[in-house]
Amino acid sequence: MSDDNMRENDKPKPSISFIEQFIAEDLKEGNNGRPVHTRFPPEPNGYLHIGHAKAICLSFGMAQKYGGKCNLRFDDTNPVKEEVEYVDAIKDDIHWLGFDWEEREYYASDYFARLFDFAVELIKKNLAYVDDQTAAVISTQKGTPSQPGQESPFRKREVDENLDLFYRMNKGEFDEGSHVLRAKIDMTSPNMHLRDPIIYRIITSSHHRTGSKWMVYPMYDFAHGQSDYFEGITHSLCTLEFEVHRPLYDWFIDQLKTSDYRPRQIEFNRLNLTYTVMSKRKLLDLVREEKVNGWDDPRMPTLCGLRRRGYTPESIKRFIDLIGYTKVEAINDISLLEHTIREDLNIRTPRVFGVLNPLKVIIKNYPEGKVENVELINNPEDETMGKRLVPFCREVYIEHDDFMEVPPHKFFRLAPGTEVRLKGAYIIKCEGFKKNEKTGEIEEVYCTYDPETRSGGNTLDKKVKGTLHWVSAKHAVDAEVRLYDRLFSHEDPSGQKCADFREFLNPESLKTLTGCKVEPSLKSAMPLEKFQFQRLGYFCVDYDSTETNLVFNRTVPLKDTWAKINK
Ligand code: ATP
Ligand code: MG
Numbered sequence: 001m002s003d004d005n006m007r008e009n010d011k012p013k014p015s016i017s018f019i020e021q022f023i024a025e026d027l028k029e030g031n032n033g034r035p036v037h038t039r040f041p042p043e044p045n046g047y048l049h050i051g052h053a054k055a056i057c058l059s060f061g062m063a064q065k066y067g068g069k070c071n072l073r074f075d076d077t078n079p080v081k082e083e084v085e086y087v088d089a090i091k092d093d094i095h096w097l098g099f100d101w102e103e104r105e106y107y108a109s110d111y112f113a114r115l116f117d118f119a120v121e122l123i124k125k126n127l128a129y130v131d132d133q134t135a136a137v138i139s140t141q142k143g144t145p146s147q148p149g150q151e152s153p154f155r156k157r158e159v160d161e162n163l164d165l166f167y168r169m170n171k172g173e174f175d176e177g178s179h180v181l182r183a184k185i186d187m188t189s190p191n192m193h194l195r196d197p198i199i200y201r202i203i204t205s206s207h208h209r210t211g212s213k214w215m216v217y218p219m220y221d222f223a224h225g226q227s228d229y230f231e232g233i234t235h236s237l238c239t240l241e242f243e244v245h246r247p248l249y250d251w252f253i254d255q256l257k258t259s260d261y262r263p264r265q266i267e268f269n270r271l272n273l274t275y276t277v278m279s280k281r282k283l284l285d286l287v288r289e290e291k292v293n294g295w296d297d298p299r300m301p302t303l304c305g306l307r308r309r310g311y312t313p314e315s316i317k318r319f320i321d322l323i324g325y326t327k328v329e330a331i332n333d334i335s336l337l338e339h340t341i342r343e344d345l346n347i348r349t350p351r352v353f354g355v356l357n358p359l360k361v362i363i364k365n366y367p368e369g370k371v372e373n374v375e376l377i378n379n380p381e382d383e384t385m386g387k388r389l390v391p392f393c394r395e396v397y398i399e400h401d402d403f404m405e406v407p408p409h410k411f412f413r414l415a416p417g418t419e420v421r422l423k424g425a426y427i428i429k430c431e432g433f434k435k436n437e438k439t440g441e442i443e444e445v446y447c448t449y450d451p452e453t454r455s456g457g458n459t460l461d462k463k464v465k466g467t468l469h470w471v472s473a474k475h476a477v478d479a480e481v482r483l484y485d486r487l488f489s490h491e492d493p494s495g496q497k498c499a500d501f502r503e504f505l506n507p508e509s510l511k512t513l514t515g516c517k518v519e520p521s522l523k524s525a526m527p528l529e530k531f532q533f534q535r536l537g538y539f540c541v542d543y544d545s546t547e548t549n550l551v552f553n554r555t556v557p558l559k560d561t562w563a564k565i566n567k
Contacts, residue, residue, distance in 0.1 A: 017325040036068030044086040046280035047295040054271040060099040072101035079207035093303040130165040148188035193248045225249030228263040236265040268325040275486040299487040310540025310555030315341040339562035345538040350378040354518040354533035358397035366394040395473035412466035420466040427453040476517035479550040483511040
């Protein structure tokens with residue numbers, strides 16, 4: 001996409017989409033006597049990404065809103081690229097988003113026999129023929145949008161010969177690529193898709209559902225519209241690139257239909273995100289080439305990646321609502337997605353203390369061996385989330401950069417001679433520090449505390465400007481924390497015409513911190529549990545986490561660039 005394209009997020013959204021308006025009108029006019037019936041048709045050749053979520057929310061959402069149904073249909077017409085692993089993952093992801101297809105789990109491969117019979121019918125009507133040329137040669141004869149194509153030398157083949165060849169193609173008598181079946185439509189049509197498109201090819205690989213039953217497989221375009229028709233779909237909602245395929249789908253249905261009914265196809269714009277690639281092929285390349293750690297790497301825009309990163313279904317749905325559905329291809333700002341997850345996690349996550357880069361503070365006048373449990377509010381946005389007790393003692397960890405030996409002006413954190421509050425506990429004053437003379441690194445900080453300043457007590461008259469998070473050294477639990485930045489350093493890595501998207505991979509997209517310290521209440525945290533580490537951001541427990549080595553993914557830092565832009 002070019003840089004001058006308007007950012008989709010910048011435009012105001014109508015309150016109901018044009019698609020919904022069409023559906024409402026159709027229902028008013030009777031909708032052929034049918035309730036709304038939509039479908040989501042993934043090809044099981046990869047994991048779902050957030051773009052698919054936009055299609056899922058629309059098709060399932062419209063069915064829900066209008067008391068209709070939405071089918072899940074796997075468009076499994078290419079056995080070479082499709083796998084059961086993908087089928088299972090797709091189902092998990094749709095359920096995770098909160099949608100259900102009930103008993104309506106369908107496969108285009110369920111219709112292979114009907115599609116084959118339909119192809120035979122087309123041949124008998126002299127509307128399809130077997131072409132002995134390769135797909136590559138055929139494509140050189142296609143012409144251009146302004147120049148008509150060239151007819152195949154096999155176009156005038158007799159019906160009987162075509163039938164014989166097509167059956168033999170399916171018996172395995174010919175090699176892959178040696179013959180194809182083409183619809184006989186119009187080699188001069190201004191719509192390139194109508195120039196005798198290939199509708200069947202020979203593939204000898206085994207299919208994940210039908211095994212080696214078939215030797216010929218329908219092209220996606222030959223299966224898709226008819227599958228909608230077989231299932232009684234009333235509204236077939238798909239992305240804009242299919243608009244030019246619609247006359248072809250209509251042509252097939254015209255040959256097939258026996259009543260007035262036909263699915264209505266409505267196209268909408270794809271979801272594209274800045275700093276992201278969204279095509280399944282490119283995502284598969286990233287996985288295969290180990291540029292990321294699998295489909296569910298938290299930097300991936302896949303639904304399983306976003307889940308692992310700490311995104312909630314609600315935040316994704318909210319984002320999709322905000323960007324809306326239009327007819328204009330555009331690129332959506334990833335900072336809006338980050339904004340919706342912050343808003344959601346702000347409400348739902350407990351606040352906890354975690355120190356990413358620990359520096360030990362020793363409070364010299366605090367009795368050795370003494371432990372106080374200080375009470376902290378779990379979430380100021382939600383009283384019902386209650387309070388918790390956090391142990392405090394003589395030695396605590398604070399964030400390394402919360403101390404400076406020579407602080408700049410307006411540094412309200414800890415420095416020699418200054419005072420700060422340890423959140424929920426006491427005010428401490430820095431009396432000295434230990435520095436490694438060789439490396440210059442600060443190794444320990446020495447403080448005193450004022451026992452009269454405990455939070456929640458009655459003697460809070462003393463005010464300080466800085467409040468720090470901390471973790472008791474004795475009680476802290478070790479953790480590994482993975483910080484993420486954008487996977488690509490370019491806003492539109494796929495849009496750069498001559499360049500390979502890999503060139504824009506951000507080498508700093510993953511930073512792993514070990515030796516982090518978190519408060520003991522997190523010890524039993526389970527994978528996918530979410531927290532706000534105070535002052536640092538939102539974090540989610542990773543699948544790699546164990547009781548002795550907790551692992552957290554940072555979902556997003558606290559700073560919200562989107563909220564700032566839109567103030
Ligand atoms: P990709 O381009 O990522 O390979 P695809 O379109 O080939 O995706 P399908 O499995 O065929 O993947 O997609 C299933 C449905 O999801 C289609 O109806 C398609 O229109 C829709 N879809 C795919 N990508 C997006 C996107 N970025 N935004 C909105 N809808 C999408
Ligand atoms: Mg597709």
